[in-house]
Amino acid sequence: MTQGIRAQQREQTRQALVRESRRLFSTVGYGSVGLSEIVHAAGVTKGALYHHFSSKADLFRAVLEQVQQEVAERIAETADAREDTWEQLVSGCRAFLTVSTDPTIQRIMLVDGPAVLGWSEWRAMNETTSGRHLAQVLGDLIDEGVIAAQRVEPLTHLLSGAMNEAALWLATSTDPRNPDDTQDALVAMLESLRVA
Amino acid sequence: MTQGIRAQQREQTRQALVRESRRLFSTVGYGSVGLSEIVHAAGVTKGALYHHFSSKADLFRAVLEQVQQEVAERIAETADAREDTWEQLVSGCRAFLTVSTDPTIQRIMLVDGPAVLGWSEWRAMNETTSGRHLAQVLGDLIDEGVIAAQRVEPLTHLLSGAMNEAALWLATSTDPRNPDDTQDALVAMLESLRVA
DNA sequence: AGACTGACGTACCTTCAGTACGTGAAGGAC
DNA sequence: GTCCTTCACGTACTGAAGGTACGTCAGTCT
Numbered sequence: 001m002t003q004g005i006r007a008q009q010r011e012q013t014r015q016a017l018v019r020e021s022r023r024l025f026s027t028v029g030y031g032s033v034g035l036s037e038i039v040h041a042a043g044v045t046k047g048a049l050y051h052h053f054s055s056k057a058d059l060f061r062a063v064l065e066q067v068q069q070e071v072a073e074r075i076a077e078t079a080d081a082r083e084d085t086w087e088q089l090v091s092g093c094r095a096f097l098t099v100s101t102d103p104t105i106q107r108i109m110l111v112d113g114p115a116v117l118g119w120s121e122w123r124a125m126n127e128t129t130s131g132r133h134l135a136q137v138l139g140d141l142i143d144e145g146v147i148a149a150q151r152v153e154p155l156t157h158l159l160s161g162a163m164n165e166a167a168l169w170l171a172t173s174t175d176p177r178n179p180d181d182t183q184d185a186l187v188a189m190l191e192s193l194r195v196a
Numbered sequence: 197m198t199q200g201i202r203a204q205q206r207e208q209t210r211q212a213l214v215r216e217s218r219r220l221f222s223t224v225g226y227g228s229v230g231l232s233e234i235v236h237a238a239g240v241t242k243g244a245l246y247h248h249f250s251s252k253a254d255l256f257r258a259v260l261e262q263v264q265q266e267v268a269e270r271i272a273e274t275a276d277a278r279e280d281t282w283e284q285l286v287s288g289c290r291a292f293l294t295v296s297t298d299p300t301i302q303r304i305m306l307v308d309g310p311a312v313l314g315w316s317e318w319r320a321m322n323e324t325t326s327g328r329h330l331a332q333v334l335g336d337l338i339d340e341g342v343i344a345a346q347r348v349e350p351l352t353h354l355l356s357g358a359m360n361e362a363a364l365w366l367a368t369s370t371d372p373r374n375p376d377d378t379q380d381a382l383v384a385m386l387e388s389l390r391v392a
Numbered sequence: 393a394g395a396c397t398g399a400c401g402t403a404c405c406t407t408c409a410g411t412a413c414g415t416g417a418a419g420g421a422c
Numbered sequence: 423g424t425c426c427t428t429c430a431c432g433t434a435c436t437g438a439a440g441g442t443a444c445g446t447c448a449g450t451c452t
Contacts, residue, residue, distance in 0.1 A: 006418055010430065031227075031311070034408060046410085047432050056409065115227070115311030119364055154378040157365045158358040158385065165357020166350070168315050173349075182350040189354065192388025202449055206399065230439060242441085243401050252440065 014052050016042040022063045026104040030060055030112040060108075060116050064125065067109050072129040074099050079133065086146055089137045090190060093163060094183055096130065100167035101179070110164050126160070134160060147193045155193075162186065210248050212238040218259045222300040226256055226308040256304075256312050260321065263305050268325040270295050275329065282342055285333045286386060289359060290379055292326065296363035297375070306360050327356060343389045351389075358382065 020041035024033040035056060039046050053059040079092035100106060114122040127135075135156045141147040166182050216237040220229040231252060235242050249255040275288035296302060310318040323331075331352045337343040362378050 004419080006429075009418095013430080029311075029314075035410090036408080045432050048430075050410070051430060111310050111315050114307050115225075118225075119307050120368055123365070123368075148384075150381060151373070151377050153365075154362070154374065154381040157362050158378070158381055161361020161364075162354040162358040164361065166353050168357075169319070169349075169353045172316055172319075177347070178350065181347050182354070185346065185350040185354055188344075189385055189388065192385065200450080202398075205449095209399080231441090232439080241401050244399075246441075247399060 013042070013044055013048055017044065017049060017052060017059065018062050018066060021059055022066065022108065023104075025060065025063060025112065026107050029107060030116050057116055060112070064108055064113055064117070064122075067105055068125060068129040071096070071099050071105065071109065072133065075130055076133060079137070085137060085140050085144060086194075089134075089141060090187055092133060092137065093159070093186060093190065096163050097167055097170065097179070097183055097186070100163070101170045103171050106168060106171050110168055131156070131160060145195065148195050159190075162189070209238070209240055209244055213240065213245060213248060213255065214258050214262060217255055218262065218304065219300075221256065221259060221308065222303050225303060226312050253312055256308070260304055260309055260313070260318075263301055264321055264325040267292070267295050267301065267305065268329065271326055272329060275333070281333060281336050281340060282390075285330075285337060286383055288329060288333065289355070289382060289386065292359050293363055293366065293375070293379055293382070296359070297366045299367050302364060302367050306364055322356070327352070330356060341391065344391050355386075358385070 017038065021033075021038045024038060024041065035046055035049060038059075039049050042048075049059065053062065075092050075095045078095035079088040082088045082091055100110065113125075117125075123131075135152055138147065138155055138159075139152045142149060142152065163186065166186065170178055170182060213234065217229075217234045220234060220237065231242055231245060234255075235245050238244075245255065249258065271288050271291045274291035275284040278284045278287050296306065309321075313321075319327075331348055334343065334351055334355075335348045338345060338348065359382065362382065366374055366378060
């Protein structure tokens, strides 16, 4: 059950590469960090990197997957604490805005993600994590008759995009009113979806 | 008044560089096109390129400026045809979704833009073109009492982000219902902002 | 007409992503 | 225990890309 010392070392170096590249990607950006910096920070060489990942973009993909997982988990934690489906939506959206304002998450998930992997692949990765939760809740609310009957996809993309841009803005803005005001404006938009 | 043959040639090569790089950027993406391809397509050399632009990103900036200008103009055309401020908003948003669905505009303006120039600079360029129109119209509507009193900035970012993401989605989606359904969902969200 | 400026070409440098191949330790067969 | 295989990783190298230094010649000014 000790998994073997080989597999342990392997996983250790892989995690070191992901951890250090995530740190560098989030601070200086994907384009401005070289593989030499990454492998130096991780204490390995390029041979190790290319043994685990097929390219620089592939390494970025692994980092993005980790970030997406974390964001989705933190949102799910907040949302699942609520019983009412509607409150799950509202609290989930609020949680997204809070979590995604973290600059270290932001650059990877919202800025470089679409450009490095292409928008469609980035979108596909979103669908499997936090994006799915949003679509799920919206679908439930439509089924329950809380939200006016309509197709889920257009609504999901509109709301998802609104939150992404808002998170990017909040991270760089200085006005202390912005976070609350943005959340209020978002909730007002959500509120408007409810049937009278 | 003939401007001199020097200035003409200068402007001609500059335009050739912007035109060809725009074509290449929009088709294969900023990261996948080399300067050698660009200068070859434009019929000049790298010396000419670096005489006009300080870097590859600077060339991209010139291309993005041109794209933003075009988009803003096309939106303004549509919106300014309306008398009522509210209809200016609705028609302007519809126009944005239509124009931004063009794949050649999209990759430059929505995908590579934030990653190449950084989100904050990209945002600043938006503010000076199409983003300003949106903020202007929203501000007018609040002043007129058509939209509930609130700060303009959060609302602007939420709507701007919603439309950006929607445009990206529409460009790759195949379902023929999507464009109309998305515009309807967006207008419904706008409609909800009106005071009763 | 002569001097000068500026638009651009040429040759080169540095850096970076990616590859080919060597190496030494871990794990199984006997 | 010995041999062999496997595999995780290090080393040395390559092609290409962005960027720079400098030369050159047509256009412009006086």
